[in-house]
Amino acid sequence: MPAQILLQxxxxxxxxxxxxxxxxxxxxLDTKNYLPNEELKAMKAFRRAAxxxxxxxxxxxxNVLLERDITHDDIKSRLLGHxxxxxxxxxVYAHLNRLICKTxxxxxYVVGPGHGAPAILSCLWLEDSLSTFYPENTxxxxxxxxxxxxxxxxxxxxSHINAGTPGAIHEGGELGYALSVSFGAVMDNPDLVVACVVxxxxxxxxxxxxxxxxxxxxxxxxxxxxxxxxxxNGFKISERTIYGTMDDKELTxxxxxxxYQVRIIDDTENIDNNLAASMDWALAEIKKIQTAARSGTxxxxxxxxxxxxxxxxxxxxxxxxxxxxxxxxxxxxxxxxPGAKTSAEELAALQAWLKSYRPEELFTAEGVPVAxxxxxxxxxxxxRLGQKRESFRAYAPLAVPEWTSFCVEQGTQESCxxxxxxxxxxxxxxxxxxxxxxxxxxxxxxxxxxxxDDSSRNFQWDIESRARGGxxxxxxxxxTCQGMLQGYTLTGRTxxxxxxxxxxxxxxxxxxxxxxxxxxxAENPWREPCGSLNYLExxxxxxxxxNGFSHQxxxxxxxxxxxxxxxxxxxxxxxxxxxxxxxxxxxxxxxYVNLMVGSKQPTPVWLSPEDADKHCIAGAxxxxxxxxxxxxxxxxxxxxxxxxxxxxxIAAAAxxxxxxxxxxxxxxxxxDLMILSTSGTHPHALSDVAFDSLFTHDxxxxxxxxxxxxxxxxxxxxxxxxxxVSIEGYREEGTTTSPFxxxxxxxxxxxxxxxxxxxxxxxxxPKVAVSAHEHESYIKHLAVKEKEYILAxxxxxxxxxxxxxx
Numbered sequence: 001m002p003a004q005i006l007l008q009x010x011x012x013x014x015x016x017x018x019x020x021x022x023x024x025x026x027x028x029l030d031t032k033n034y035l036p037n038e039e040l041k042a043m044k045a046f047r048r049a050a051x052x053x054x055x056x057x058x059x060x061x062x063n064v065l066l067e068r069d070i071t072h073d074d075i076k077s078r079l080l081g082h083x084x085x086x087x088x089x090x091x092v093y094a095h096l097n098r099l100i101c102k103t104x105x106x107x108x109y110v111v112g113p114g115h116g117a118p119a120i121l122s123c124l125w126l127e128d129s130l131s132t133f134y135p136e137n138t139x140x141x142x143x144x145x146x147x148x149x150x151x152x153x154x155x156x157x158x159s160h161i162n163a164g165t166p167g168a169i170h171e172g173g174e175l176g177y178a179l180s181v182s183f184g185a186v187m188d189n190p191d192l193v194v195a196c197v198v199x200x201x202x203x204x205x206x207x208x209x210x211x212x213x214x215x216x217x218x219x220x221x222x223x224x225x226x227x228x229x230x231x232x233n234g235f236k237i238s239e240r241t242i243y244g245t246m247d248d249k250e251l252t253x254x255x256x257x258x259x260y261q262v263r264i265i266d267d268t269e270n271i272d273n274n275l276a277a278s279m280d281w282a283l284a285e286i287k288k289i290q291t292a293a294r295s296g297t298x299x300x301x302x303x304x305x306x307x308x309x310x311x312x313x314x315x316x317x318x319x320x321x322x323x324x325x326x327x328x329x330x331x332x333x334x335x336x337x338p339g340a341k342t343s344a345e346e347l348a349a350l351q352a353w354l355k356s357y358r359p360e361e362l363f364t365a366e367g368v369p370v371a372x373x374x375x376x377x378x379x380x381x382x383x384r385l386g387q388k389r390e391s392f393r394a395y396a397p398l399a400v401p402e403w404t405s406f407c408v409e410q411g412t413q414e415s416c417x418x419x420x421x422x423x424x425x426x427x428x429x430x431x432x433x434x435x436x437x438x439x440x441x442x443x444x445x446x447x448x449x450x451x452x453d454d455s456s457r458n459f460q461w462d463i464e465s466r467a468r469g470g471x472x473x474x475x476x477x478x479x480t481c482q483g484m485l486q487g488y489t490l491t492g493r494t495x496x497x498x499x500x501x502x503x504x505x506x507x508x509x510x511x512x513x514x515x516x517x518x519x520x521x522a523e524n525p526w527r528e529p530c531g532s533l534n535y536l537e538x539x540x541x542x543x544x545x546x547n548g549f550s551h552q553x554x555x556x557x558x559x560x561x562x563x564x565x566x567x568x569x570x571x572x573x574x575x576x577x578x579x580x581x582x583x584x585x586x587x588x589x590x591x592y593v594n595l596m597v598g599s600k601q602p603t604p605v606w607l608s609p610e611d612a613d614k615h616c617i618a619g620a621x622x623x624x625x626x627x628x629x630x631x632x633x634x635x636x637x638x639x640x641x642x643x644x645x646x647x648x649x650i651a652a653a654a655x656x657x658x659x660x661x662x663x664x665x666x667x668x669x670x671x672d673l674m675i676l677s678t679s680g681t682h683p684h685a686l687s688d689v690a691f692d693s694l695f696t697h698d699x700x701x702x703x704x705x706x707x708x709x710x711x712x713x714x715x716x717x718x719x720x721x722x723x724x725v726s727i728e729g730y731r732e733e734g735t736t737t738s739p740f741x742x743x744x745x746x747x748x749x750x751x752x753x754x755x756x757x758x759x760x761x762x763x764x765x766p767k768v769a770v771s772a773h774e775h776e777s778y779i780k781h782l783a784v785k786e787k788e789y790i791l792a793x794x795x796x797x798x799x800x801x802x803x804x805x806x
Contacts, residue, residue, distance in 0.1 A: 026252040027263040029281055034273040043094055043272045045362060046126065046376045049369060050090040051316055052357035053122035053144070057151035058083060058335060059350060064148045065141065065359050065367060070351050075341040080152040080159050082115040084333040085199060087315040088231045089119035095275050096195055096385060097127070099283060100378045106191045109385045110182045113199040113231070114161040114172020121147065121157055121165065126369055127377045129166045129386025133526045141367025163520035163527060166386035169490040174513050176205035179228060180483025183214035185390070185491045186224035187484070188433045192390060193286065195227045200243035201236040207479035212258045214480055215304050216461035217473050220293035222433070225286040227279075228260075228306045233313035235330040251308055259461075261285060261303045266310035278307055298467055318353050321346070393528045394492025395590070396434055401426035403584035407609040408576045413803065416643060417538055417600040419576035420583050421450035424496070427587065428455050428471045434493045437472045438481040446498055446538045447600040482507040485533065486514050494531035494587060500539040501597070502553040515563045515593050522566070522591060529590040536583075537597045540706070541730055541742065542644035548736040557673070557707040560595045561715070565682040570595045570673040572642045572706055575605045577612035578671055585616070597706060599643040601739075604803040606650075619672030619684060620694055626653045626667040626806065634666035635761035635768060637695050638753060641670045642706025644739070645729075645748050647801065649704050652753035654804035660775050662767040665757060668694055678718035691719060698724065700760025704748050705729035726756055740796040744787055751783035
């Protein structure tokens with residue numbers, strides 16, 4: 001391949017007029033008669049068997065090997081599944097098996113078109129991985145009937161790849177994430193190759209478009225490799241794909257621009273020879289890049305291989321029916337013959353299709369695959385794609401330093417993130433190969449840069465930072481960070497995703513999809529626990545400083561609250577010491593989605609390490625130092641949930657102590673949001689007795705909450721006597737303004753808390769009631785004067801955030 005070929009700055013509108021040099025950038029191989037005849041014959045037999053099983057899974061509930069002509073009674077009542085992508089997925093699976101048998105390759109198979117589950121399940125059955133985890137799915141006629149008849153029916157395998165699918169680390173139901181998950185999986189796995197099929201429909205998504213750059217964050221000295229295989233079959237559900245309309249020159253130019261070496265595979269008649277030669281070439285290129293890096297002479301900006309696999313959609317299925325094309329069109333996407341249950345004509349077409357695979361040549365009378373097919377199955381079970389340890393049994397716990405050694409003196413002020421950054425620096429030092437931070441270009445801004453003292457950013461396309469083993473991946477794509485984190489976590493390691501609060505919502509649906517995967521994983525006893533997915537949300541709406549309304553959005557909290565209770569954890573530690581305790585816990589926890597929310601700005605350290613430990617274990621406690629008479633017999637309970645809003649609660653308590661000394665206030669802080677859930681709805685939920693001991697059973701309670709008030713209403717729903725509860729939180733009000741003005745705008749300021757306390761206390765305390773209107777009016781007056789000062793001076797009073805005294 002030429003070392004450099006410059007493309008025209010303004011290419012012609014007609015892609016056929018692109019210079020021939022563009023096409024020359026694609027790798028040319030001599031593939032004719034590449035495979036020995038016996039190997040080629042075995043490859044075709046394996047593919048026929050897997051394609052047959054995949055097709056049968058969509059249609060049949062009886063007569064699974066066609067011992068007789070099929071009848072309408074042999075057809076399932078509901079025909080569910082996706083045929084169109086299956087032949088291509090089977091093809092790649094078979095050729096990966098060939099590579100494993102030939103070279104001993106350690107590989108995982110990540111499938112972007114997750115709806116092609118029949119293809120993967122059929123291959124898993126042929127290699128006898130299903131019976132390893134599902135003993136009833138034996139590799140014989142009984143097990144084959146169980147697989148085929150049980151597909152996509154209640155109690156059987158679903159129509160999508162999921163956590164119940166051996167070998168899977170990605171579900172693929174929501175398109176766009178297969179590639180970034182694959183790159184996360186190979187990080188710190190130097191011997192692993194992940195073959196990732198990206199469908200040409202998935203390739204149209206934004207997350208996939210960015211993920212093509214992910215190889216630029218892979219150090220070949222320390223990590224494995226991803227082999228992307230773009231499956232171009234031309235159609236989605238009912239429309240052409242973009243890639244399907246691009247010719248070879250356009251695709252070559254695109255992927256060459258990304259930085260790949262391109263190999264196009266499109267000779268259907270010679271497809272197995274072509275794909276075998278291409279995969280051998282790709283593996284050799286990977287080894288060349290890795291060997292150079294591991295010998296100390298790394299290739300600068302190495303071009304990793306990418307395969308473009310062109311096959312007709314639904315290859316091998318019905319060619320046409322009723323005058324409409326099926327193979328090679330969108331009609332093959334799901335069920336090619338949807339009327340087979342009732343139409344004699346479609347039933348006959350189905351029988352002809354299934355018989356075209358000649359199952360009698362592929363299986364013995366006992367339903368066992370013939371020896372020719374079994375010869376393409378890796379002999380060592382641990383090498384089989386469905387039994388790779390990395391996919392289900394690889395978790396290695398982190399060595400987390402003792403968090404108390406990073407604590408800050410009580411009574412001082414410190415940034416929660418600065419303190420956490422020092423802890424993370426220790427985590428990086430003690431876990432040089434099992435921990436990474438995936439950050440969308442916000443690490444320094446979020447004041448976590450202590451981790452860069454002894455580590456670096458792992459950006460291989462930057463000559464300055466490449467080959468330095470950095471633990472930080474910074475790419476300004478939340479989707480790519482999320483996908484990498486998922487792949488890294490599900491293959492046994494632990495990661496952290498710090499982000500500006502407002503933009504974590506970009507990956508909300510990815511997080512939800514991941515939680516569905518881990519929910520199902522927890523229900524499969526053969527899948528061992530993995531680390532938690534850890535989010536660190538900072539640069540919050542309350543302290544955005546120079547940013548405006550666009551950077552103010554705490555909605556990701558609600559997304560986590562909506563997850564299944566056994567999976568979800570939301571923490572809002574009130575100070576640096578509590579944050580250290582919380583981070584230490586989350587990095588060691590397994591199987592959860594952990595969300596930690598906190599401030600990067602200096603705020604008071606309210607609790608000593610000992611008290612912070614007790615507070616975090618309890619999830620909430622009465623803060624006696626800010627309460628009247630240690631909180632005994634209160635008139636009103638004031639609750640802070642979140643760093644900045646808790647400060648306002650403490651400031652309100654001090655204000656009330658000065659101006660309304662007859663009001664008996666109890667101050668409570670909640671650090672574990674889930675304790676507020678109705679008793680029995682969450683593992684952390686307070687019992688009714690414990691809830692009343694904190695919040696009393698009848699006194700007014702005012703919550704000052706970091707997130708949207710409706711979230712707290714949902715958590716508290718079902719608790720008795722809720723008419724006594726008032727809640728303030730983020731009201732979707734803001735601009736580029738001062739920190740305290742943000743509190744005023746959203747009714748979470750000390751003045752708002754104080755007036756709520758006066759109104760509540762007046763209900764039961766006559767001494768408060770007699771002057772309540774006067775006190776409330778004065779507090780409101782103070783708020784107005786504060787607003788006027790901010791508008792006049794463009795800043796808060798200098799002492800606004802000094803630690804309150806009592």
